[in-house]
Amino acid sequence: MTLLTLGKQAKIASYSLSQASTRLKNELLMAMAEAIEAKTDLILQANQQDLTHAVDNGIDDTMLDRLRLTVERIQAMSDGIRQVASLADPIGEVDKMWKNEDNLTIGKRRVPLGVIGIIYESRPNVTTDAAALCFKTGNAVILRGGKEAFYSNQLLVTILQEVLTESPLSAHSIQFVSDTSRETARELMQLNQYLDVLIPRGGANLIKTVLATATVPVIETGTGNCHIYVDKAAQLEMARDIVVNAKCQRPSVCNSAETLLVHETIAAEFLPLVAAGLAPFNVELRGDEQTRRYLPEAILANEEDWGTEFLDFILAIKIVGSTDEAILHINTYNTKHSEAIISDNYFDTQKFLDHVDAAAVYVNASTRFTDGFAFGFGAEIGISTQKLHARGPMGLHELTSTKYIIYGDGQIRR
Incomplete structure (x- = not known):
């Protein structure tokens, strides 16, 4: 499936997802957590495929640790999804409201960003963290993981999509890029007609490449010296x-x-x-x-x-x-x-x-x-080291934007 198709599907899915009730989103998140737990054995098998290929390709111990899933880490992934479900939904919140000198009532309301692209490396837990946070905030997401974790990531997304298939919402709310080539990554970085923002999560080389290549707005989740x-x-x-x-x-x-x-x-x-x-x-x-x-x-x-x-x-x-x-x-x-x-x-x-x-x-x-879970945000989408539009561990609030809502009673500007 081409990235253009994924983008088009995500954009359509984002319209209904942005209007979904908090209750429905939470019910589906809880179902996703249960589905991840129920398929722990399958996830471990897929992860072992990734680990075997990684060892064959000479991946160092540091990267192997990031890649490796255990029963405990899978449980933590499910717990992270549940915690996201338990948190207050920022969508629809009104940050403030006031009257101006023309007696217009002006409010500032939280809304989803739209379609979020996530490009990341070997940690499979990013798949469920990112999917849960984007889903709770009404954002469709396109996930592009690294080739090292391909089988783990693909299965995790399939499990999440199976839950959505049985729901009123589109399974295209959470999508996975199965092509791990650099060309496809570059195309994702420039998918302006469908992506509202791109969030890279990985090492220094990945961050540098995304910042140099992307034409889509980027939230930089930087390295940690x-x-x-x-x-x-x-x-x-x-x-x-x-x-x-x-x-x-x-x-x-x-x-x-x-x-x-x-x-x-x-x-x-x-x-x-x-x-x-x-x-x-x-x-x-x-x-x-x-x-x-x-x-x-x-x-x-x-x-x-x-x-x-x-x-x-x-x-x-x-x-x-x-x-x-x-x-x-x-x-x-x-x-x-x-x-x-x-x-x-x-x-x-x-x-x-x-x-x-x-x-x-x-x-x-x-x-x-410095971690979204430790800060009480549930899972995190990453840790932003820039100053716009978010900084530090990025939870639900950081995956929203705002719109102004204005009530009048016939005012015209003179």
Whole structure:
């Protein structure tokens, strides 16, 4: 099926979906969650096909972790759909209403974006997350996953469409691009006559390609070169636990920490402490010259390391002389995703919150919490690192636009 056909079908489906009641959408979302659970064994079989092909093609362990589904991860996918169903429906909400000097009553109402294209890489959970969020907000969606997860994604969409087939709404509300070629991806990026917005979700190369190629409006969900700054007023054991969690709990995701900044007055005490915490995970340390005085086992970091999203058990470490220096380093090298300061000094934490340019800025907590589910949004469509039209984890509200509704009683403009 051609992309033009998918686009036309999605556009038609979006008209009825945009008018669907919250009750109907929620009932169908709950049915989708149940269907995913009921077909767990089939999903695992399809995922094993993807894993086998990925291993044969030399895919690294980081990407394999993103690709792999387990019973627990499939359950989490279903739970995410249910949570989306439980959330308030933003469609039809009136943000505000007022009267102007001509006695017109003007309101600002939430409406769907229309047809959303999602282009993403190897994580199959993106399929259900994106489908559920788009469906709840009355948006038709065209999903284009990577070839690494082809069988998993195709089956997941088929399961969701089977639920819709038994409903008053069109199965074309959720569609899947079965052609994983670059040519088709490029065509999707330029499907202006049908797509209202395109959201890429993946690595730096994918994001860069979409931004350079797309003629459709794009919401950039960027890479995550995330930092943790341990200030001189930090509780060191707490700081160690946060760094270990942010780096090691799941290093293959965008909200894991990639660079550790440490205030020079605590470096001698803290660096051996955090290195011991990271040791069981065999984390490779890459430090500046000062860091290597305290951690001689660290590899000498180079300029490239400061700007790299490793997505692996690798951590760059730099010693800084002040909070201002930490902020300057972060704003120079970060991807505007998630940054954290560990400190009990109120003024330094407030300076960090005010001056670090990122979608999510933490005080005394792991960057791993930058996630739609953790923020209470249910599933997420991605984490936007741009400033228009959304920023940070994107939930239901971020998949809507507004229209003005105006009531009059015969006014004409003079």
